[in-house]
Every structure is written in C-alpha cells, then in structure tokens.
Amino acid sequence: METLYSQTLFASRYFHPYIERFRPASTVDGVALIFFILVTFGYLTRGQLWEKPDPHYALYFERPQQLDGGFSTTQPSRNIAQRLEEGNYQAVIFWGSQSGTSERFAEAIARECLAHFGLLALVADASDYDAETISLIPKAKFAIFILSTYGEGDPSDNTAGLWEWIKTVKEKNLRLDSLRYIALGLGNSNYKHYNRVVDVVADAFDVAGATPLIPRRKADDAQGGTEEDFLAWKDGMFDLFKMMGYEEQSADYRATMDVTFSVSAAISEENQFGILSHYQQSSTCSAIVPLVVKNSRELFTAGERNCVHMELDLANHPSIHYKTGDHVGVWPVNPEDEIDRLLDALGLQERRCETVIITPSKENTRFKIPSPTTLETVFRHYLEICAPVPRKVLVDLAQFAPDAASKAMVMEIGRDRQRYAQLISNTHITLARLLQIVSPLESWISLPLSFVLECLRPMQPRYYSISSSSVISPRKVAVTALVVNKTAAGPPESIIYGLTSNYILSAGRIPSNSAHRIPRYQHINIAESAGSNKVLAHIRKSKFKLPITCSTPLILVSAGTGLAPFRAFIAERAKLHVVGKPTGRILLFFGCRDAESDFIYKGEIEKAKEGLGDMLEIFTAFSRAGKQKVYVQDRVAEHSGRVLEVLEAGANFYVCGKASMAREVDMRIEEAAKLSKGLSDQEVKAWIDGLKKRGKWKVEVWG
Known part of the structure; x- marks a missing residue:
C-alpha cells in the first residue's frame, strides 16, 4: 500500500501544474478531466489492485510429458x-x-x-x-x-x-x-x-x-x-x-504398436473422415484438402473403356495455388466391398465402428495411421488393402492360421516362388482374399490387428498431370484419368480394378462403360451442392513447365492421357495469342487407338487450331484405325526433319506418356540427328544431354 500511495502522490504532484493550467471551464471539461485521472490511476495500479498475475501461470505452458522424468522436447540431432x-x-x-x-x-x-x-x-x-x-x-x-x-x-x-x-x-x-x-x-x-x-x-x-x-x-x-x-x-x-558373427535366432512376432479398442476416446473430424494428418506439407507439395468435384464428363465416345475429365474447385482454399504443368495428387479410398471382405476375414465386422487407439511400442516410431480413429476409417483411408500381398507376408502369416491345414497351405505358397507367382497371376490376391481362400469357413480371429496394420502398405496418392491452365482457370484444377481394369487369368476369372481411376469415375458420377460392375466407394458429400462430392487432394510442383518467353516454339509428343498437360499448354498459348502476345510455333504429335472414339479433347484441339492457324501443326497416329499399326513415335520419325528444324530454332521439346514410348521417341530423334548432322553416337548423346541440362528437353513418363 505504501508503494501505491507513493505512486498516487507522485501522480498528483506531477499533474498538478497541468491541472491548474487547464482548470475546467465547463462541466464537460470537468468530466473529461476526471476520466483522465481515473485512467491514469488504473494504469498505475494494474497488477497490484486488479489483474494480479497468477503465481501458477507458467504451469499452463509446461508439457506434462516433461515431468517426472518424461522425454526431452529438444530437437533431435541432425548428426x-x-x-x-x-x-x-x-x-x-x-x-x-x-x-x-x-x-x-x-x-x-x-x-x-x-x-x-x-x-x-x-x-x-x-x-x-x-x-x-x-x-x-x-x-x-x-x-x-x-x-x-x-x-x-x-x-x-x-x-x-x-x-x-x-x-x-x-x-x-x-x-x-x-x-x-x-x-x-x-x-x-x-x-x-x-x-x-x-x-x-x-x-x-x-x-x-x-x-x-x-x-x-x-x-x-x-x-x-x-x-x-x-x-x-x-x-x-x-x-x-x-x-559377420551375428547369431540368428528364432523370429517370433514382435509388434511395433499396441492396438486397443475404446468406447470413451473422442475422435477428431480429421481422423473420422480420413484427412491424412501424417502427410507433411513441403516446399513442393501443398496441404491435403477436400476439393469439390465440378464439371465431370466422359471423354471417350465409344467402346468399353472410360476416360474421365474432372475439375476440382480450389475456391474454398485461397492459400493453395497451382501453375500450368503442375501435378495433382489424388488420395483414393478403398471400395466398400473390399473393406467388408477384410473385416469378415478377421472376424471384426461387428467392431468396425468402434474406436481404435494405436500406441507405438517404442519412442520415435512413426505411424501413418491417426489415433484415435475407427477401424473402418483405417481400412478405408489409410492402408492399401487392395494391393497384392507380398510373398514374405505369407510366411509370417502362417503362425496365426486358424488350423493346421491353413497353416500348411500358407507356408507352402509363401516358400515356393513359382507357386506364388502362378497364384497372383491367376487371381487378384489381396490380404482379405488370401485369408478367405486359405480358410473359407473360419475367421482369422487369432491374427493380431497390429500384424495387419504393419503388413499392409500405407495409402499413397496417385499423381495426375494437371490438364488445365492456371492462366485461364486459376481456381479449378482439371484431372484427366483413364479408368483401368484388368482381367486376371483365372480360373475363377477375377477383375483387378484400378483403385484411383475407378474412385474418380465414381466421384464424378459418370456411368461406367465396362460390362463389369464397378466398385462402391464412400464419398464426402456436400450439402450445399446437390450431386457433388469432395475428393482429398494436394498440389505438387513440377518442372514440366512452359518456357518463360511465350514466343519460344514448342514440340509436344504424347499418347493417350499423356495429352493432359499439353491441353493446358495449347490453351494457354491460344489465350496469349488472342490478346496479342507473340506466340511461338507448336508441333503437336498425338497418338491413340482410334480417331473417332479415343481422341480426347479433339474438339478443343481443333478449336485451338482455328485460333492459332499455321502456328499449330498437328500430327496424329492411330494404332487401331487401319491394317497397319501406327504409333506416335512413327510420326516423329516421319517428320523428324521438321522436328530438328524447330529444335534448331530454339524450341522446347516435351514428351508425356508411357516410358516405353518416350524411349522410342528418343531413339528416333537420335537416329535422325545422326543422319542429318553427321554426328556419332557420343556426339548425339552429348547434344541431347545439353538440351536437357538447359531445360529445353523435358520428359514426364510413367510405367
């Protein structure tokens, strides 16, 4: 109180000359002066008469795991x-x-x-x-x-x-x-x-x-x-x-995690709906976000195959952007039939909606499954339950077989490489299907859930070249996906469904052209837009970019859905041409099965041709249109003189499609360069390597 009295006395003495000088001339001035004095008094007494600090305030910021000998929160060494x-x-x-x-x-x-x-x-x-x-x-x-x-x-x-x-x-x-x-x-x-x-x-x-x-x-x-x-x-x-002297010992199963069911643990919305919390945003990849599906349509006009064009809306995610040529990573979900099959095989169907808590058995172990969550969420979003079972898993699985006959069968297949290869070539062997084939009448109730979570691969995104231009469509990302379904040899005949492509087909609500029933998927629906779904996705930066100068000529070589990024390239160049920018010449080489049914974006390419005129030259190859198969690499060889001419003029060369096609294109260009330039094999290789180092030759391939 003495301190408070001295502060108040100091204030009165300090402000006395000013109060005398500015003695209020009216009631309003008096009220203002009193208010000023009260504010000053309040400021000087803060922390002593009011808003006293909590002596235990610092405890709010202590981590309980640091107490009682808990682990240190210091950053691990990078050495x-x-x-x-x-x-x-x-x-x-x-x-x-x-x-x-x-x-x-x-x-x-x-x-x-x-x-x-x-x-x-x-x-x-x-x-x-x-x-x-x-x-x-x-x-x-x-x-x-x-x-x-x-x-x-x-x-x-x-x-x-x-x-x-x-x-x-x-x-x-x-x-x-x-x-x-x-x-x-x-x-x-x-x-x-x-x-x-x-x-x-x-x-x-x-x-x-x-x-x-x-x-x-x-x-x-x-x-x-x-x-x-x-x-x-x-x-x-x-x-x-x-x-080296290490003694081999019997390898009993040792779980790296403890898995328990709980009725009381709360589940966050992210864990419930499959937002992949383990995924690390980086300088090359954005965060994973749910994107609204817009404007889905079928690109093929005939046949039993589907090719989907789908647009994903970035409007609700202002921090996420893309550039022409980037990739979108789509995170699929597993089909409901396969989830049910696995739960049945494990005897866990009745516990599918129960909360699961996963705890590492040792410090610093990282899992790509959130905790707590539900068992069906784990199998739907976080693990590749549709992937083939590696042979090594069969050997480890045998110790948990429900009976002696099942154990013998699993061990025999797991130890015999040839028999395993024959099995997976004839049948689509997922973990669930394997368990049911080996033991069709009895569930594997003795199989630890930790073993299942460890042996299944974590879910991974599937990347697609973005087929839209960020200049024309900055807040919508276009995906072009061929729906892939393969038939296993059998018997019995088994269809291997492409996981993500069928998921995209289902999310876009596009009817399947296949004679087979497509899988059922659970989708994130949005109430504000009837008939629309959401897809979990992120953007990944790419080096497959247009040159900075729009007057640089382009040579684009693609087959099938490899046309996707070139749709964006051509659309962007056409837009720049319309607004009066000087645009370079474009040579487009494109191959597919048939001109009438498989030529994706045909109308858009023809419209771009009308706008660009002679600046866009199109060379097509159709492998099933006539008696003789013609591929895109054949067209490149046929017009190699034109290709080399445009390359010499400073063009950027791009190839997008299957790796085998890209390798053939390389060979045709090398052969043409040797003939026209009189170069040796080493000189041609040095010439192409030089183009690649300068960013003039870019390849985006798969498979």
Missing part, C-alpha cells in the same frame, strides 16, 4: 553419427522414396534385423539428417541405403540433401574410408536411366574409399518384380550378417 551413438544403434537404414516403397522396405528390414539377429537399426529419412555427417559414422557400425529412382533418373524429393552432398564428395575428392555400406536401388528398366540414383551414390562411395559389404543390388519394377528382388537382396544381406 547421424551422434544419433547412432546416443541410441546405441549398430546400423542405420537410410531410405529415399517418392511413393513410399523404400520407406516400407526400410521399416521391414529394421524389424527383421532385430527379430532375427538382435541387431538394432535406426530407420532414417534421408532428409532428417545432414548428409555430410555420414562421413562420421564409425567403422564399427554400417549404413544401409534403399534409394528409389523416378522419372528420368531423378532422386526422390527427400534425398535432395544427400544428392547435393554426393556431388561435393566427387568434386572435392572427399575420403570416406571409415564408411561401410550396403545399397539397394529401386527403379524400372522401362526408363532410360534405370536405377541411376543408387549407381551414382554407390560409385561416389567406392571412389571415396568406402567399403561395400555386398555388391549393390537393383530391384526392377518393369514386370512387377520389386518385391522378389527385395527378398533376394535381403536374404543375401542376412547371410552376410551370419558371416
């Missing part, structure tokens, strides 16, 4: 050698993945290393550590690299730091004499630069003095052989461990 030492790990498994396969393999290897040999290995996202600290890993430990190659020999996004460091290792002749390593590459031999990433990394390590513990191995997905190549590589690595 991999330090992390290995702190965690007493004997090895690190680096993964570099664009689609999640390398990550899945890395996690599987870590589990099996511990179960079979007691070897503790750290699973490491390559982007979580500073690549230069790899050189600090002591010789007593070793590193395993599982690295994917995608596109035209490109590393995955999360290995950008490793890729740059490898360049430094080569340029500065750095030494890595203490590094012992094992390397597996994942790639597709249909691509020109098959498994380039693992070759570049391993070559750099070898030159720098690192020791490869076993020869590098490459998995080839061209014929779907990635899983078998992985198993063969793993067997060789485990043989190495035995020679």
Whole structure:
C-alpha cells in the first residue's frame, strides 16, 4: 500500500501544474478531466489492485510429458553419427522414396534385423539428417541405403540433401574410408536411366574409399518384380550378417504398436473422415484438402473403356495455388466391398465402428495411421488393402492360421516362388482374399490387428498431370484419368480394378462403360451442392513447365492421357495469342487407338487450331484405325526433319506418356540427328544431354 500511495502522490504532484493550467471551464471539461485521472490511476495500479498475475501461470505452458522424468522436447540431432551413438544403434537404414516403397522396405528390414539377429537399426529419412555427417559414422557400425529412382533418373524429393552432398564428395575428392555400406536401388528398366540414383551414390562411395559389404543390388519394377528382388537382396544381406558373427535366432512376432479398442476416446473430424494428418506439407507439395468435384464428363465416345475429365474447385482454399504443368495428387479410398471382405476375414465386422487407439511400442516410431480413429476409417483411408500381398507376408502369416491345414497351405505358397507367382497371376490376391481362400469357413480371429496394420502398405496418392491452365482457370484444377481394369487369368476369372481411376469415375458420377460392375466407394458429400462430392487432394510442383518467353516454339509428343498437360499448354498459348502476345510455333504429335472414339479433347484441339492457324501443326497416329499399326513415335520419325528444324530454332521439346514410348521417341530423334548432322553416337548423346541440362528437353513418363 505504501508503494501505491507513493505512486498516487507522485501522480498528483506531477499533474498538478497541468491541472491548474487547464482548470475546467465547463462541466464537460470537468468530466473529461476526471476520466483522465481515473485512467491514469488504473494504469498505475494494474497488477497490484486488479489483474494480479497468477503465481501458477507458467504451469499452463509446461508439457506434462516433461515431468517426472518424461522425454526431452529438444530437437533431435541432425548428426547421424551422434544419433547412432546416443541410441546405441549398430546400423542405420537410410531410405529415399517418392511413393513410399523404400520407406516400407526400410521399416521391414529394421524389424527383421532385430527379430532375427538382435541387431538394432535406426530407420532414417534421408532428409532428417545432414548428409555430410555420414562421413562420421564409425567403422564399427554400417549404413544401409534403399534409394528409389523416378522419372528420368531423378532422386526422390527427400534425398535432395544427400544428392547435393554426393556431388561435393566427387568434386572435392572427399575420403570416406571409415564408411561401410550396403545399397539397394529401386527403379524400372522401362526408363532410360534405370536405377541411376543408387549407381551414382554407390560409385561416389567406392571412389571415396568406402567399403561395400555386398555388391549393390537393383530391384526392377518393369514386370512387377520389386518385391522378389527385395527378398533376394535381403536374404543375401542376412547371410552376410551370419558371416559377420551375428547369431540368428528364432523370429517370433514382435509388434511395433499396441492396438486397443475404446468406447470413451473422442475422435477428431480429421481422423473420422480420413484427412491424412501424417502427410507433411513441403516446399513442393501443398496441404491435403477436400476439393469439390465440378464439371465431370466422359471423354471417350465409344467402346468399353472410360476416360474421365474432372475439375476440382480450389475456391474454398485461397492459400493453395497451382501453375500450368503442375501435378495433382489424388488420395483414393478403398471400395466398400473390399473393406467388408477384410473385416469378415478377421472376424471384426461387428467392431468396425468402434474406436481404435494405436500406441507405438517404442519412442520415435512413426505411424501413418491417426489415433484415435475407427477401424473402418483405417481400412478405408489409410492402408492399401487392395494391393497384392507380398510373398514374405505369407510366411509370417502362417503362425496365426486358424488350423493346421491353413497353416500348411500358407507356408507352402509363401516358400515356393513359382507357386506364388502362378497364384497372383491367376487371381487378384489381396490380404482379405488370401485369408478367405486359405480358410473359407473360419475367421482369422487369432491374427493380431497390429500384424495387419504393419503388413499392409500405407495409402499413397496417385499423381495426375494437371490438364488445365492456371492462366485461364486459376481456381479449378482439371484431372484427366483413364479408368483401368484388368482381367486376371483365372480360373475363377477375377477383375483387378484400378483403385484411383475407378474412385474418380465414381466421384464424378459418370456411368461406367465396362460390362463389369464397378466398385462402391464412400464419398464426402456436400450439402450445399446437390450431386457433388469432395475428393482429398494436394498440389505438387513440377518442372514440366512452359518456357518463360511465350514466343519460344514448342514440340509436344504424347499418347493417350499423356495429352493432359499439353491441353493446358495449347490453351494457354491460344489465350496469349488472342490478346496479342507473340506466340511461338507448336508441333503437336498425338497418338491413340482410334480417331473417332479415343481422341480426347479433339474438339478443343481443333478449336485451338482455328485460333492459332499455321502456328499449330498437328500430327496424329492411330494404332487401331487401319491394317497397319501406327504409333506416335512413327510420326516423329516421319517428320523428324521438321522436328530438328524447330529444335534448331530454339524450341522446347516435351514428351508425356508411357516410358516405353518416350524411349522410342528418343531413339528416333537420335537416329535422325545422326543422319542429318553427321554426328556419332557420343556426339548425339552429348547434344541431347545439353538440351536437357538447359531445360529445353523435358520428359514426364510413367510405367
């Protein structure tokens, strides 16, 4: 109170001369003066007479897990050698993945290393550590690299730091004499630069003095052989461990998570409706958001196939933008029939709507399933329950078989590579279908739910080249999707439905042209727009871009839905031409089965031709229109002189479609360049590589 009295006395003395000088001349002035004095008094007494601070205020900001010896909230070290030492790990498994396969393999290897040999290995996202600290890993430990190659020999996004460091290792002749390593590459031999990433990394390590513990191995997905190549590589690595002195032990199943049902845990809206909370927004990818489906239509005019044009509305998401040439990642949901089949096989149909709580068995384990959520949400949104079951899963599954006959059957198929290959070629073997084939009358009630969640792959997005121009349609993203359905050999005959393409067909409410019944999907409906659904999606940046200068000529080569980004390119150039911008010449090469039924966006291309006139030249190839099959690469070879002429004039060259087509196009251009320019094989390769390095030759391919 003494302090308060002294402050009040000080105020009165301080303001007294001013009060005397400005003595109120009226009642209004008097009220104003009193108000001023009260405000001043209130300011000086804040925290003493009123709004006293809570002595326990700081506790609101304490994390309860820090109390009583809980874990520290300090950021983990980015020094991999330090992390290995702190965690007493004997090895690190680096993964570099664009689609999640390398990550899945890395996690599987870590589990099996511990179960079979007691070897503790750290699973490491390559982007979580500073690549230069790899050189600090002591010789007593070793590193395993599982690295994917995608596109035209490109590393995955999360290995950008490793890729740059490898360049430094080569340029500065750095030494890595203490590094012992094992390397597996994942790639597709249909691509020109098959498994380039693992070759570049391993070559750099070898030159720098690192020791490869076993020869590098490459998995080839061209014929779907990635899983078998992985198993063969793993067997060789485990043989190495035995020679290194690790004693193999019986591998009983050890769960990496605890899964329990609860009736009281609250479920967030995101977890209930499948917003993928584990997904990390990055500099190349936007957040996942639900986008309203607009203006869906069928692009094929005849036949039993569907090709869907769908527009996704960005209006409710002002922070998300795209540029012409970018990709949209569509997150599908699993069909209801397959969800029911799996719940039936596990004997969990009655518990589908119960809340599931998933808890890691050890610290720093990351799961791509939210918790809490419901079991049907897990199977609908978060796991690839429609994917084929890897052979390794069959061997592990046998211990939980409901009877001796089922166990013997599963073990026999799992250990016999030829029989397994025959089974999956004849029948679409998902986990649910496998369980029902092996034990058609009895559910697998003894199969731990944790095992199911571990063995199924996490759901991954399917990427589509955006077929709209951000200049013309900045708030709507167009998707062009061919609906893919394959028939397994049988018997019995089995249809393998393309998961995402059929999901898009269903979301767009477009009738199927197929004679077979399409799967049923649950959609996010919107009340404010009758007949519309929402699709979970995100935008991914691409390097498949138009040149900055619109006067630069373009050569566009595509087949089928590879036309999608070129629809956007041509529409944007046509718009710029209409407003008076100088636009460069465009050569469009397009191939499909038939001119009448499969020529997607035919009307739009013809309209653009009317507007651009001679600035747009169109060369088409139809593989089933006549007796002789003609492909787009044949048209490129036929008009190679024109192509080379426009290239010499500074054109940008683009190819979009299947990898096999792109490789054929490369060969035809190389042959033409050798003949017309008189170049050797090495000179032609150097010429094309130069175009690619300068961004003048861009390829976007798949399969």
